[in-house]
Amino acid sequence: EDQVTQSPEALRLQEGESSSLNCSYTVSGLRGLFWYRQDPGKGPEFLFTLYSAGEEKEKERLKATLTKKESFLHITAPKPEDSATYLCAVQLYSGTYKYIFGTGTRLKVLA
Amino acid sequence: NAGVTQTPKFRILKIGQSMTLQCTQDMNHNYMYWYRQDPGMGLKLIYYSVGAGITDKGEVPNGYNVSRSTTEDFPLRLELAAPSQTSVYFCASRGTSGTYEQYFGPGTRLTVT
Numbered sequence: 001e002d003q004v005t006q007s008p009e010a011l012r013l014q015e016g017e018s019s020s021l022n023c024s025y026t027v028s029g030l031r032g033l034f035w036y037r038q039d040p041g042k043g044p045e046f047l048f049t050l051y052s053a054g055e056e057k058e059k060e061r062l063k064a065t066l067t068k069k070e071s072f073l074h075i076t077a078p079k080p081e082d083s084a085t086y087l088c089a090v091q092l093y094s095g096t097y098k099y100i101f102g103t104g105t106r107l108k109v110l111a
Numbered sequence: 112n113a114g115v116t117q118t119p120k121f122r123i124l125k126i127g128q129s130m131t132l133q134c135t136q137d138m139n140h141n142y143m144y145w146y147r148q149d150p151g152m153g154l155k156l157i158y159y160s161v162g163a164g165i166t167d168k169g170e171v172p173n174g175y176n177v178s179r180s181t182t183e184d185f186p187l188r189l190e191l192a193a194p195s196q197t198s199v200y201f202c203a204s205r206g207t208s209g210t211y212e213q214y215f216g217p218g219t220r221l222t223v224t
Contacts, residue, residue, distance in 0.1 A: 004153070034212055043115075043201050043215030044154075087154070091211060099144075099213065101153035 002027045006088050006102035013109050016077045021105045023088030024070040033071050035064050036087040038104070044087055047073075078109045113137050115216035117202050123222045124192040132187040132219050134202030142205045143185040144169075144213065145177065147198040154201065160185055192223045 003026045013019055025033070032051050036044035048057040050066040057064045061082065063074045073086055088102040118133045136143065141162045146154040156169030160179040174196055176188040185204075189196060199220050203213040 032211055036215075041218075043203075043217050044213075046212040046214065049210040049212055089154075098156070101146075101155075103151060103153045 002090075002092060002100055004088060004090055004100050004102040006086075006105050008105060009103070010106040011108070013075075013078055013107070015079055015109055015111050018074070018076045018078070020075070021073040021086055021107070022070060023073070023102055025088075025090050025100075026069075027090055027092055027100070029093030031091040031093045033066055034089045034091070034099070035071070035073055036089065038085045038087055047086075075107070078107075080109045080111050083107055083109045115202055115204055115214050117200075117216035117219050119219060120217065121220050123224065124189075126192060126194065126223060128192050129188070129190050130192070130221075132189070132200055132202075132221075134185045134187070134216060135183050136185075136202075136204040136214070137183065138204060138206065138214065139182060140204035140206050140214075141182065142207070143179065144203040144205075145175070145185070145187045146201045146203065147171065148201060148218075149198050157187065157200075189221075194223050197221060197223045 005024050007022045032049050035047040038044045048064040053068045055066050061076050065072045085104040085106045087104045089099045092098050115136045144159045145157040148154050155171045158177040160166045166177050199218050201218050202216040205213045
């Protein structure tokens with residue numbers, strides 16, 4: 001069964017304390033892996049797409065990496081405004097329409 | 112450029128009532144999706160559409176219906192609302208080229224009592 005698992009469920013960091021979020025996947029064929037940020041009461045906002053193992057993408061304090069079984073979202077020197085839920089999703093080769101989402105990691109960065 | 116818009120933002124329904132959640136996108140995207148998000152759960156696909164006149168079921172279609180008469184609009188119909196349909200509903204769209212990311216609307220929070 002195709003599955004996406006995110007860990008940890010929740011993470012509290014002090015401002016400036018770097019860490020990583022994990023997204024592991026078991027799918028029949030990966031077309032792409034996506035990271036989204038979701039603020040309370042809002043829709044998910046696209047951050048990154050990764051297509052192949054070894055690929056990396058960066059945006060400000062965020063860097064996403066991909067291996068054959070998992071992806072990491074590294075947060076370097078986070079600020080309180082980075083507090084949000086981070087969602088991971090995979091797009092399957094079996095159907096270009098289909099995306100499977102993880103349950104997300106709730107990140108809280110304390111000043 | 113408004114992106115994906117959804118109305119209403121909030122709604123309370125009584126059991127057995129019906130309603131339509133509206134979704135409009137102005138990016139000329141062919142693909143459109145309806146998801147529901149429950150606390151502690153990932154986004155679950157209800158229905159999707161690959162273009163005007165073409166729709167298909169996702170993971171959790173029971174109790175819902177959709178139509179796609181134009182590229183821009185993709186309404187979701189709830190018939191005979193049940194408490195299990197209490198959720199936050201998100202509409203999303205994506206294009207047919209590029210990186211295939213989805214663009215999401217702001218959501219509709221629905222409570223059925």
